[in-house]
Amino acid sequence: MESFNKLACLLILFYMLPSCKCATIAQSEDDRDFRTEYTRQREELLNQSNYDPKVRPSRSTNVTIQLHLHSLNELDIGSQTLSTTIYFHITWYDGRLTWVPPITEIECIAFTIHEVWTPYLSVRNNKYEKGLLGIYEDGPIPLRVCNNGTVEWIFRVTPITTCQADITHYPYDTQVCPLEVGEWNHPLDEVDLVPLEFVTDSFTTDEEWDLIPPVSLSRKTIHGIGGLTFRRIEYYLEFKRNPNWYIPLLIIPVGVLFILLPCVFCLPSLEKQLNYLLTILLSFTVYFTFVSSRVPSVSSSTCNFSVFLAGVMVLGGVFTLLTLVRIRHETKIRDRCPERQMSNTENTPLHLVNHGYQGDGERS
Structure with missing residues (x-):
């Protein structure tokens, strides 16, 4: 079988x-x-018809731009820069690239930017990287051309843009960072940029910053050299800091130190009061240094938390100065007392000795 x-x-x-x-x-x-x-x-x-990629498709070409925010890499308040990962979805119409699909039903064909015309786009407020969008060290990003003449260009960029920080309410602050996209080669009457809604559906949440939707945008006309006007699109990304990390490590310790500062006068000895004050001031100095490293050295706004720490340190300095004055004053009083009086009043509190009381409780 x-x-x-x-x-x-x-x-x-x-x-x-x-x-x-x-x-x-x-x-x-x-x-x-x-x-x-x-x-x-x-x-x-x-x-x-001898297609020339250096010639734009028509006398006036409309380029549609839609941005997709993927992630927030870093929002550095100290250097006032924003690093993000964004996908650009750009489309326009080129009537020279149309055909009737044959039997094989080829509806879309891939080209490079060296073969077909592309707009000269750039991130205008990019701090470090320069050059056109869609061009990288490993070569240009290909385009997708469909049989109806629609050219679709999708690529990813990681710009590091400038962001003027507002640190007034740090660490409960909200930052609004612009992202400027423009066409720097063709004036407005030749190439116009048409923005679509900023997409944040695929945004990866950040542990420190929360994105506040929707992302607003404005379409501006910029006057360039020679009287030419260019189109620029400005997107405004608004991020709110998550203060949960700062509450146990910054807010609560500083609050406890502020409450403990007036308790210095509860100590019986002036020397102990002085040591206590110096310890408190040293702790405030550590937190003041920490806050100073997190905020920009030059800013149009002032951090209220830094002002509070500076005020507390001034208050602690005043307490320390008063303690030193009291120590100096009581030292002079002790030096003026004769040895006989000091021997009779060695167990008498100093403030009673100043009022003429002897060790036996009788007034001299």
Whole structure:
């Protein structure tokens, strides 16, 4: 019985092999026809009417821009910079790149920016990186051209843009950072930028900052050199700091030190009061240094928390000065007392000695 089953399996495989081989050959022929037609269509589009990628599609071209915020990499308040990862979705119409889909139904073809016309876009407030969008060290990002003449360009950028920080309510602050996108080569009458809604659906939440939707935008006209006007789109990203990390490490310790500062006068000895004050001032100095490292050295706003720490340190300095004056005053009083009076009043509190009381409780 086992031999019969093996024989049956061999017969089935023998009859299936030709059909599989035919299917593989048919698939290979279909792929070869697709590649041939794809290559022919690309060459035909580029060769027809001597297509020049340096010439824009029409006298006035509208470029549609839609931004997708992917993640917040870093919002550095000290250097006043914002690092984000953004996907650009750019579309425009080029009537020279149209065709009727053949039997292979090729509806879209990929090109590079060296083969077809592309707008000269850039992030205007980029602090470090310079150059056009969509061009990287490993080569330009390809474009997708469909048979109706629509050119679609999708690429990812990680700009580090300038962001003027407002640290008034630190660490409960909210920062509004602009992102400026513009066309720097063609004036407004040649290429116009049409912004669409800023998309934040795929945004990855940050542990320190929360994005406040929606992202507002403005479409501005910029006057350049020679009287030319250019289009610029400004997006305003608003982020609110999450203070949960600062409450146990900054707010509560500073509050406890502020409450403990007036308790210095509860100590009986002036020397102990002085040591107590110096310890409190040292702790405030540590927190003041921490806050100073987190806020920009030059800013149009003043941090209220820094002002509070500076005021507390001034108050502690006044308490320390008063304590030193009291120590100096009581030292002079002790130096003026004769040895006989000091021996009779060595167990009498100093403020009673100043009023003329002796050690036996009688007034002198």
